[in-house]
Amino acid sequence: MSTTTRTDAKPFVPAPRRPVPARPPAVPSTAGGRVRSVLLALVTRTVAVAALLALWETAPRLGLVDRTFLPPLSEVVQAWWELLADGQLATHLEASLVRSLSGFGLAVAVAVPLGLLIGWYRPVADLLNPLLEVFRNTAALALLPVFVLILGIGETSKISIVFYACTWPILLNTISAVRNVDPTLLKLAKSMDLPAPRLFQKVILPATVPTVFTGIRMAGSFSILILVAAEMVGAKAGLGFLINSSQFNFAIPDMYAGIITISAIGVGFNLLLVSLERRFTAWRLPSSS
Template sequence: MIHRAKEIRDDPVQMERQEWKQRQRQHRLKQALTVSSPIFLLLLWECFSRMGWIDARFFPPPSAILFTFWELGQSGELFHHIGISLFRIASGFLLGVIPAVAIGLFMGLYSPARHFLSPLIMAVMPIPTLALLPIIIIMFGVGEVSKIVTIAGSVFFPVVINTVAGVTNIDRIYLDVAKNYGAGSRQFFFKIALPGSLPVMLEGIQMGQAIALLTIVAAEMMGANSGIGYLIWTSYKAFLLKEMYVGLIVISFFGYLFSVLLRGLQVKLLPWR
């Protein structure tokens, strides 16, 4: 055994292979822990609800919720609400992110624009978007546009602030090198400003997608006749708590899914990180 260990230490290839296997084992352990925690919580919930240790009227067992999920899916009602909410989220998210990135890059690159626009953004940002919903409804009516604008408004601020921070935090040496080599405005934008701001910008976009989910649920609760938020609110009012939990699970699932997709995009766009 000692002789085998000495051979591995003396062979760089063997050492590298052993280190790779060790990393793989650690990775599998982390994956197992990640999956086991929600399963463990669901099992506790199921047992406590079945045994009467928690009130099954308010906390129905997960198996019953899963059956309700299946019924709503079979009837098509669940997918109807999901489709409408996803359309609103996607439209509002793009409507908020695209101008936020453009304005954030503009503010980060040009100091006069940053000093001119920063007070306006900082003054409006603390106001909850839902508090502005009456004004949004007055301007855009009670249809789909008002809900999309509400989501866009909630997504806009974290993205624009993070984009500005990403540009202004670019190392000065890169800016000097670009100027010394005579980089034009187009080259400076695509080769320096945009790649340099991407790490912080993507964190703002990640935050924006979480806020979009929160906003759509609240907006659909307040003034809608469809969507996941509407399903949660009407189920609560009718004391159909299994249906309410189905809506909560769907929101949780999409929040996790969007987060994973954005993290995957971040890995593709920022391989050096």
């Protein structure tokens, strides 16, 4: 029986394999990445302060400094808590805040409108500039005896010296802000035939807000620093009085407790002003980094 071979059969070719798509790399969750970035920022901002506090606690205990003049931080915290518990700290804190905020508030209410007026109207600037140059170079603490002699050792002299010290950074920054408004914005506004009041409201005021707040933040720190010096002269209450009397009575932990309280007030006041600045400048576009 004869077999026949088929010559027309096609050779077997295996089907090509389909490429397996590569698995995309795992993308970290947005929430997890945000939490890590927040924690990293928190650690970065607090590591220096934590190191300083740790050094303050350990240096006196190790004998690196005399603990009579620099007690450990734990003793200072204990003294601060005792002052808070018996009401002394609240009394001194209330007296200082009333004086500081009164002088600071008066300075903002007077210096901002005056700075806008001087920066916008050249005749007013020419009239007041010589007087401003005289007083801006006179330190507030140098005039403290003058304020005490004229206004006495009561509340008026202390609020007045705070008002004087806070006025200059606000006033000078406001004047500079008005004079440094972008000329292009002014030309565009004038080309639209805006009247002077509308030009001032729509262009000048928004453009000056960031620089004005810089002066306000500087004045906020001055209101605390100058007040402490003023309360060391003839005061019966206040954080400056607490620090001064604790030094004379050699209550060193109480003295440092007062210093820490002043630092905490300054930091908190600055954070409050920063939040207000962000609120009033929310219209600004964030800078791309």
